[in-house]
Amino acid sequence: MFISHILAQRRPVFSFEFFPPKSDEAAKQLEKTIAELGPLQPDYVSVTYGAGGSTREKTIDIVTRIKKETGIEAMAHLTCVGSTRSDLAAVVERLVAAGVENVLALRGDPPKGSATFEVTEGGFRYANELAGFIRDNHDGKLCIGAAGYPEKHPECKNFAVDLANLKRKVDHGAQFIVTQLFFDNRRYFEFVEYARANGIGVPIIPGIMPITNANQIEKFTSDCGATIPYPLAAALDRHRDDGAAVLDLGIAHATQQCLELLQGGAPGVHFYTLNRSKATREVLTAVRAQMMTGVTAS
Numbered sequence: 001m002f003i004s005h006i007l008a009q010r011r012p013v014f015s016f017e018f019f020p021p022k023s024d025e026a027a028k029q030l031e032k033t034i035a036e037l038g039p040l041q042p043d044y045v046s047v048t049y050g051a052g053g054s055t056r057e058k059t060i061d062i063v064t065r066i067k068k069e070t071g072i073e074a075m076a077h078l079t080c081v082g083s084t085r086s087d088l089a090a091v092v093e094r095l096v097a098a099g100v101e102n103v104l105a106l107r108g109d110p111p112k113g114s115a116t117f118e119v120t121e122g123g124f125r126y127a128n129e130l131a132g133f134i135r136d137n138h139d140g141k142l143c144i145g146a147a148g149y150p151e152k153h154p155e156c157k158n159f160a161v162d163l164a165n166l167k168r169k170v171d172h173g174a175q176f177i178v179t180q181l182f183f184d185n186r187r188y189f190e191f192v193e194y195a196r197a198n199g200i201g202v203p204i205i206p207g208i209m210p211i212t213n214a215n216q217i218e219k220f221t222s223d224c225g226a227t228i229p230y231p232l233a234a235a236l237d238r239h240r241d242d243g244a245a246v247l248d249l250g251i252a253h254a255t256q257q258c259l260e261l262l263q264g265g266a267p268g269v270h271f272y273t274l275n276r277s278k279a280t281r282e283v284l285t286a287v288r289a290q291m292m293t294g295v296t297a298s
Helices: 003-007 024-040 056-070 085-097 127-138 159-171 185-197 214-224 230-238 243-263 278-293
Strands: 013-018 044-047 074-079 102-106 143-148 176-181 204-208 268-272
Touching (some): 003 013, 003 143, 024 056, 056 085, 074 085, 074 127, 127 159, 176 214, 214 230
Parallel strands (some): 013 268, 044 074, 102 143, 143 176, 176 204
16 A cells, blocks of 8 residues: 555554664564564554665565565665666566555665765766656556655755755655654654645654664764754763663653654654664554553643
């Protein structure tokens, strides 16, 4: 089913993101995570594409297996990096042939060791070009998603330019938006408000990453341009060396975030799982329980 059709049902949509494993041990961990999160019945899951398209084959394999073996809707990430139009056309054809119906069109991160994005000869420079290419060649067969940045893309000079770039993605075929992680809900609500004012009318799904490790999340936010609000940052620093306390803090903050977002009109939540199940499982279970009992976030 198209994710756009799922979103049209006007109920909270919950989804998980996985990344292709780089070792046998990591592959076993991913299988364990999928098995543990499966009973939560996500509306869909997505699988990332490594920097520079380095995990293309694994991404296709995992998305295809999830779709066929679990019955869960699956979305493949697809990036411009390191690929020609012919390369991308072949990947899309394989996904369509495998029954995959959803793709997230991204520019992608530079390959490891490269500081800047470089256009592959015969390829695309921007995600909107990739979205348009997919739409023009597979209209009616694939639902296209795009990425949005509540705190703007780290390479973009200002927020207005970033929103104009997002509008181009939608104009070229993106039917929904999944945001980069953030920890201050005000960022999301302002982002949605500005997007609507700029003519972007598609659903905007907030991306949430429950914190499980202080050093790890600090690196992630530094890389992607997101910020950690002072009270949360201070609490993380106090408990930096206490893994259990950091996990509890991360679960509590993410749960509160999700409840506030859904009460504020967000169409659902996309969880960045890091191929682990505990934090996401506890957050989603708590959110659903509180939604059923009518408990509000405070």
